[in-house]
């Protein structure tokens with residue numbers, strides 16, 4: 001995710017914050033960032049797998065190629081206590097709201113797999129550029145984990161690809177390969193892998209060429225209703241999440257899924 005303000009100010013790497021990948025693991029979340037305490041400057045929100053900078057300040061390839069984000073960290077949703085789940089979900093909501101409502105131009109340069117939580121953050125950006133690699137799937141695959149996407153994930157999906165496509169993709173937990181993601185409008189451009197960053201920067205320039213105040217007001221006008229829907233029921237959404245995730249059957253599904261992932265690796 002490329003934050004316009006930092007980019008404009010000549011600091012494309014910005015301050016990196018986010019979940020550091022565990023050794024030998026894929027980047028899973030965004031939520032080592034303490035989004036619940038001191039106000040988070042989105043300008044400083046860089047995920048650890050986002051591009052860094054070389055000595056000239058130019059973007060360099062990300063730390064963890066092949067994965068944009070593996071979504072939310074499933075280990076945060078397994079075998080913990082209700083207070084932990086509540087705090088975690090509040091942070092997920094906060095991250096999404098701040099990203100979705102940011103007045104900055106945000107362009108997602110997606111150079112890796114982008115399931116579930118990864119997709120939802122990409123969807124919160126203004127524009128998505130995906131690398132053309134058949135392994136880089138994007139979408140909301142929650143049902144395949146035995147869980148349900150919350151209503152605001154669904155809302156963001158519907159806003160982007162429409163009701164029918166969302167209904168089908170959500171139920172099937174479908175992950176779109178690049179060509180289909182482009183066709184359905186889930187991403188705006190699919191480009192060769194080595195052109196993702198340059199294309200994202202060109203997109204950024206295009207969006208920044210519009211007078212800021214007009215663009216920001218328009219963005220807010222388009223997004224407010226969706227964000228307000230969550231804002232009105234944040235606490236209820238947290239309670240729903242906690243009671244859902246605490247169910248034995250859901251815990252079991254998540255454990256089985258995680259185990260499969262681990263075995264697949266071995």
Ligand SMILES: CCCCC/C=C\CCC/C=C/CC(=O)SCCNC(=O)CCNC(=O)[C@H](O)C(C)(C)COP(=O)(O)OP(=O)(O)OC[C@H]1O[C@@H](n2cnc3c(N)ncnc32)[C@H](O)[C@@H]1OP(=O)(O)O
Pocket residue numbers: 023024025026028066067069070071072073074075113115116117118141142145147148149150240241244258261262264265
């Ligand atoms: C009715 C009311 C309903 C209310 C419901 C409310 C809320 C419920 C919804 C909660 C929302 C959840 C959204 C999510 O984001 S869930 C996460 C979904 N993510 C995935 O399914 C991705 C799974 N991962 C993969 O497919 C692959 O890892 C990959 C991203 C394609 C990368 O593949 P590869 O490079 O081959 O890496 P490995 O597969 O070998 O993985 C390495 C390592 O990382 C672990 N891991 C992978 N993903 C996660 C994850 N999301 N969380 C935690 N850990 C993960 C994997 O197990 C390996 O671990 P080890 O190194 O320890 O072996």
